[in-house]
Amino acid sequence: MALTLDKLQVGQSRRISAVGGQGALRRRLLDMGLTPGTLVTVCKMAPMGDPIELELRGYSLSLRLEDAANIELEEESEGHA
Template sequence: MKTLKDAKVGDIVTVRRLHGEGPVKRRIMDMGITKGVQLHVRKVAPLGDPMELNVRGYELSVRKADAQMIELE
């Protein structure tokens, strides 16, 4: 299973499924990360956390712990 945590800078990926439950999953969905949406990995911090993504035309920073819950196609 490939997750967003495995994506590299410059990758354009598509979300297959969100793992997790309750408020954590809801927060990810509220940020615009839903099934079928494309994510462009723009930057990763020097220590690997957080990642900067382009989602639906805006910039978003996501922690690696949250990125691990986002399964990719």
């Protein structure tokens, strides 16, 4: 089972491996900079857990967990956060 962005905890970082979703949702995620190879860090989580605040490409992005579930991440390799 692939690791998705909605499963990361605050302070964890991973590289994006694939962007799922259909049509407009997928295009919106890609337009926000969530593209394969991009390093993403979870900075904050709302009190109820949704949305999450991400740091990527030098900016902060808030994303609903429902949308974050469409972002597949690379598995953690030795020597990386």
